[in-house]
Amino acid sequence: MHSGLHGENYFCILDEDSQEILSVTLDDVGNYTVNCQGYSETHHLTMATEPGVERTDITYNLTSDIDAAAYLEELKQNPIINNKIMNPVGQCESLMTPVSNFMNEKGFDNIRYRGIFIWDKPTEEITTNHFAVVGNKEGKDYVFDVSAHQFENRGMSNLNGPLILSA
Numbered sequence: 001m002h003s004g005l006h007g008e009n010y011f012c013i014l015d016e017d018s019q020e021i022l023s024v025t026l027d028d029v030g031n032y033t034v035n036c037q038g039y040s041e042t043h044h045l046t047m048a049t050e051p052g053v054e055r056t057d058i059t060y061n062l063t064s065d066i067d068a069a070a071y072l073e074e075l076k077q078n079p080i081i082n083n084k085i086m087n088p089v090g091q092c093e094s095l096m097t098p099v100s101n102f103m104n105e106k107g108f109d110n111i112r113y114r115g116i117f118i119w120d121k122p123t124e125e126i127t128t129n130h131f132a133v134v135g136n137k138e139g140k141d142y143v144f145d146v147s148a149h150q151f152e153n154r155g156m157s158n159l160n161g162p163l164i165l166s167a
Contacts, residue, residue: 011156013114013132013143013167021114021134022143022167026158036167066142068164075102075146075162085162088147092131099133099144108135108142118151134167141167 012023025033033042076082081098084091100111112134117127132145146162 011116011118011159013116013134013145015114016112021141022165026156032158034165036165065140065166066137066164071102071106071144071164072146072162075099078102081146085146088150088162091150092145092147095147096131096133099146100135103133103135103142103144106137108137110141111135114143132163143167 011026012020015021021036023035025035033040076085078098081095081102084095096113100113103111114132114134116130116132118130119127130145130147130151132143132148134141134143136142143163143165145165148159148163149161151159
């Protein structure tokens with residue numbers, strides 16, 4: 001995650017060749033843009049604190065070909081995984097194997113891990129590292145980042161839950 005020139009925050013996932021496979025840009029007015037291998041979609045987040053606005057859940061699953069909500073609920077049925085999801089800080093590495101095993105059981109293949117470097121500000125020299133699991137199902141890649149919400153209190157308030165994304 002790093003800050004852009006106009007106050008945006010930028011989060012990306014890289015492949016093994018350091019090529020971007022997915023990025024999310026968050027701006028100061030509540031818009032987020034998801035970019036993935038030529039596909040781009042922008043949304044506006046409506047916060048529940050705005051007067052007269054009903055709270056709506058943000059759906060991070062960007063495709064209808066898998067049921068990310070059902071996968072997440074099934075992952076939470078495992079007490080070890082659920083405990084790490086509920087207390088995500090520093091748990092990304094320990095979640096890699098159980099999440100990849102789950103994905104394998106659900107028919108995902110070509111499962112691999114991706115490292116993510118996060119900067120709190122552009123001038124920061126030491127990064128925070130983070131890990132996510134990527135797998136392929138029926139010719140399409142999916143990213144399982146069930147501890148992404150550990151960054152909610154580090155300037156990334158829109159990362160307020162586990163992520164299962166199409167890549």
